[in-house]
Amino acid sequence: MKRTFEEALVNRRSYYNISSHSPVFDDDIVHLLHTAVKYVPSAFNSQSTRMVLLLGEEHHKLWEIVKHTLKKMLPADVFAKTEAKINGNFFCGHGTILFFEDTEEVSKLENSYPLYAERFKTWSQHTSAMHQLAVWIMLEDKGLGASLQHYNPLIDEEVKRTWHLPKEWQLIAEMPFGMPTAAPDDKSFKPLEERVKVFK
DSSP states (O other): OOOOOOHHHHHOOOOOOEEEEOOOOOOHHHHHHHHHHHHHGGGGGGOOOOEEEEEEHHHHHEEEEEHHHHHHTTTTHHHHHHHHIIIIIISSSSEEEEEEEEHHHHHHHHHHGGGGGGGGGHHHHHHHHHHHHHHHHHHHTTTTOOOBBOTTTTHHHHHHHHHTTTTTTTEEEEEEEEESSSSOOOOOOOOGGTTTTOOO
C-alpha cells in the first residue's frame, strides 16, 4: 500500500548501519534526484541546488578522500576511531549524494535584488536543506537508509578536483545511503507545545 507523505516523513531516520546492496535500480535513484531538483522549491526560483551521485568505486573514492584528509589532521588514536566509523557507517554503503549550492546563481540574485542581498546566502542554505530532506524521504520510501554528513569544508577542494566540478559550487553536505542492516537508534522528542504555538 502506498504511504502518504506524512507517513514517509515519520519513517525518515538516520541509518548508520547500511550495506552496499540496494532494493532499487540505480536509474531509479537518478530519477529520484531529477525529481527533487526539478520540483523542490527554491528562493526566488533560483534553482541553485546541485547534486552529484557517486556509486560503486566513485562512492568509495569519496570516503578515501575523507579518511586521507582527516588522517593528516587527527592524532593517530583519534583517527583510528574515526576511520572505523567511516568504514562501518559510510564507506560500506551503496552510494553517496553530494549536495552543492551554485554560488554564481546566488551572486546573480544579490546583484538583481540589492534590497535583499544580504539574505540570499541564508536562503540558499534553506534551498539546499529542502532538497536534502526531499531526497532523504524519497530514499527511505524506496527502502534505502541514509544519513547526512558534513565533512565540508575540509574536503571541498579535493572533491572538486577529483570530479572536475565548477569552482562556484559550494559543498553543503554528504548523504551516504544503502540497504539498512539494523534498526535506527531511538529518537527523543522535545514537547511539541514548546515548539509549536497556536493562537485562535
